[in-house]
Amino acid sequence: MHADGQPFGIQIQKAIRNAKAVVVMMSAQSNQSNWVALESTYANTFGKQLIPFYIRPVKAVGVLGLQLAGADKIRGYGQCRERGLNRLISDLA
Numbered sequence: 001m002h003a004d005g006q007p008f009g010i011q012i013q014k015a016i017r018n019a020k021a022v023v024v025m026m027s028a029q030s031n032q033s034n035w036v037a038l039e040s041t042y043a044n045t046f047g048k049q050l051i052p053f054y055i056r057p058v059k060a061v062g063v064l065g066l067q068l069a070g071a072d073k074i075r076g077y078g079q080c081r082e083r084g085l086n087r088l089i090s091d092l093a
Helices: 008-018 028-032 034-045 062-068 078-092
Strands: 021-026 049-054
Touching: 008 034, 021 028, 021 034, 021 062, 021 078, 028 062, 034 049, 034 062, 049 062, 049 078
Parallel strands: 021 049
Antiparallel strands: none
16 A cells, blocks of 8 residues: 555556656566556556666567567666666656
């Protein structure tokens, strides 16, 4: 439960519906997460822009691979971390 008494799932749905875009934090764990796949699918349902932000060098696979195909990926790890974060901030502005 969230602090306001609503389940997290309801809070996530509201946040996605109200969002301009949804940032998908990409890592090996993201590829394996049912929640990440569900949230990105839900965002697609509402026509939200998905912004893949890679926190680890990994390839999006499965549902995420399909949903992020053609998306402009942002690399946010290693030597590109600061540049990636600045680009993410710019994309969300």
